[in-house]
Amino acid sequence: MSLLSVGSVAFDALETPFGKTDKIIGGAATYITLSASYFTNKNNLVAVVGDDFPQEMIDILKGRAIDTTGLQIRPGEKTFFWSGKYHNDMNTRDTVDVQLNVMGDFDPILPTVYNDCEFLMLGNISPSVQKKVIERLPKRPKLIMLDTMNFWMDTAWDDLMDVIKLVDVLTVNDEEARQLSGQYSLVKAAAAIQAMGPQTVIIKKGEHGALLFHGGSIFFAPALPLEEVFDPTGAGDTFAGGFIGYLASTGDVSFNNMKRGIIYGSAMASFCVEKFGAERLFNLTIDEINERVAQFVKLAAFEIV
Amino acid sequence: MSLLSVGSVAFDALETPFGKTDKIIGGAATYITLSASYFTNKNNLVAVVGDDFPQEMIDILKGRAIDTTGLQIRPGEKTFFWSGKYHNDMNTRDTVDVQLNVMGDFDPILPTVYNDCEFLMLGNISPSVQKKVIERLPKRPKLIMLDTMNFWMDTAWDDLMDVIKLVDVLTVNDEEARQLSGQYSLVKAAAAIQAMGPQTVIIKKGEHGALLFHGGSIFFAPALPLEEVFDPTGAGDTFAGGFIGYLASTGDVSFNNMKRGIIYGSAMASFCVEKFGAERLFNLTIDEINERVAQFVKLAAFEIV
Known part of the structure; x- marks a missing residue:
């Protein structure tokens, strides 16, 4: 089934303990x-960039069969730019610079x-832009x-x-779940967020995995313990794209299928962190992804006798 | 099979956001x-207390079929005392007071x-006391x-x-695994610790579950998401006791059985935090424990199709 993704397409400049980049995508x-492009083949994109955005990158997206009709290119304007520096533990980062540029008045056409x-x-x-998309x-x-x-x-x-x-x-x-709900316990936080509307709440905990709350059920997904997070x-975002891409490819929004979606999303995220930026997502193979998912199965499997 | 546990038996005074206690066990x-007493029925204890330690508590241990022959009671001396206060997030605490008393020169007979x-x-x-036990x-x-x-x-x-x-x-x-190994990545930390001797390393992550490293294999165990940690x-310690008690009850130290041990240990720990001190461990039933373990199975189960 078709997936529409709306959000920022940007330049990032990154510094981690392993090195730093100039502007990358x-x-x-x-x-x-x-x-998501590794799961569903109807991938539509709505975003905005300036005319400084490289055609080569648009070609990479097209090469992954992503429909870029909805990617606005604004002549004479500049692409959104974010620069950040990670601390040694890689779990926290400082924003060094933000230049909204074309994102300042993004109209999601x-x-x-x-x-x-x-x-x-x-x-x-911005939540108001997110709402506009739904209304349109x-x-x-x-x-x-x-x-x-x-x-x-x-x-x-x-x-x-x-x-x-x-x-x-x-x-x-x-942390965001706690701020949004005013509850420290993630069980209570999820219940409070569900009361705001969404039947399903996914709380991402980075290296500690993710929790999926769906109605009254809970699933605890592991993260792959990695030697190095680059x-x-x-x-x-890679996690979210893998999750919804998997759901869209199957058309199944049941709790059991969402659990699989979480595992596929987690597998995709484990690739993402292996290189700077999005590079690792340009040329994965289905075999690589399936092999990674098999590692998750092995990691989490136990049997009570 | 028989289990011997060696360590402190103490008085604690605790303060959490939910209240405070006077001296409890x-x-x-x-x-x-x-x-461990819920798993193996040959439970031996080596520890030391002063003559201020209540007989009533020794009777509770005996009531759980724990052999207290190795519990030294030193006349005219006082039991080890620790007092701590938890921060609002319950993940960090300050030590308010420590009085070693009989623990200062504990000789594990x-x-x-x-x-x-x-x-x-x-x-x-103390590591030197731990070593003495092995040597004796x-x-x-x-x-x-x-x-x-x-x-x-x-x-x-x-x-x-x-x-x-x-x-x-x-x-x-x-945190301790990182300090012990000098490695931030828990995968690298576990490998470094394994090189120090132990073939198996269990890294406890509290509300984020636990990682079991055994030879070259890894198991990621969930923690039960709780509404309230009291x-x-x-x-x-409850986790460790459930783990080794389960292993001792089965006599099986394979990786697959250790995974089950981790789940039983995690289930026991999820009871422990429901009340102040060790109280919740005085009177559990096997049905309660099995029901809790079933929650873990449900929480972590997924199937890739």
């Missing part, structure tokens, strides 16, 4: 759509060829998933509440 | 042996009726497990290295 929607949207992934952008679709998708962050909780609370109540799946990290940028 | 060996020791659990005490046993147990903490890494490094190389299983939390004191 980043942005939530880049990671989401690349990750939906090409009519995207009208059949069945799965919608709203990457981390002629038919409500089968499943709407939304990612957000503490910045919007601090600056756009009412807008965030307005859009959260419209979605099926919310994905946040543990660059965590985009891991959460 | 604590100590690593108390939690370990109570937890092993009654000859304990000579058949097949499983040995060395709770968190007439026959090497089938499995030796050791718990330790950052305090011994800071103050008794050489003694710690001397005893670590003699054991089969080391259990530490993630008092985390003793959860790690």
